[in-house]
Amino acid sequence: MAFAGAANSEEKAEMVKKGAPAYRICAACHSLQPGVHLSGPSLAGLWGKKAASVDDYGRYTEALRKEDLVWDEDTLNAWLADPQAMVPGTTMTFRGVEKDDVRANLIAFLRRAMTEGGTVKVVKEGLVSERMASGPVPPELSSLGANQRITEIRHCRDGYFITTADGAKFPFWETNVRIKIDTSLRGPKKGEPVLLRSGMAGDRVSVVFSSLAEFKNLVAEKC
Structure with a gap:
């Protein structure tokens, strides 16, 4: 299986590069910017951290809170394959990534992006745009014109x-x-x-x- 090889090797630049386009499925609900929480929590700095541990994000399910998970290659592989099977009761509306190679490449990218300072790296290296790294952040509403206030x-x-x-x-x-x-x-x-x-x-x-x-x-x- 493609993932098994990836789990036993150092991050491969080619896998990271191939995994970047697949990040679109994550960017629909998550941001790589620290502290920016959307439908899901910010992914910034989560590599190697316990699941459901972002202090200022309050919408984790009890099912995920009760799991003793740390985000690494193995846990992300299971999670991205089928979140519902891994954590029954999760409300993450994501069907999973079926293809092993696509999942392995995405995890290689996430390992780079989710480490401390990873957001700056993946944008600087041209792997994703700043806009994609930010995610679908709602518009600024504090300075709209009189016709909208x-x-x-x-x-x-x-x-x-x-x-x-x-x-x-x-x-x-x-x-x-x-x-x-x-x-x-x-x-x-x-x-x-x-x-x-x-x-x-x-x-x-x-x-x-x-x-x-x-x-x-x-x-x-x-x-």
């Missing part, structure tokens, strides 16, 4: 009625409005929820608050 939001019957800082007023069907909270430094300023449009017709929107308390305080039930 919400000054009033009320709910009436089956709709949300939103007023933005430029004075514009918009009615939206409640089913087309996603209420979100972003407590990160990238999130909206306190007391200034923001409006993000999506959909072909722009009739689907996300309203992003800086905290749950803000949502409760700023949304009025009023017709």
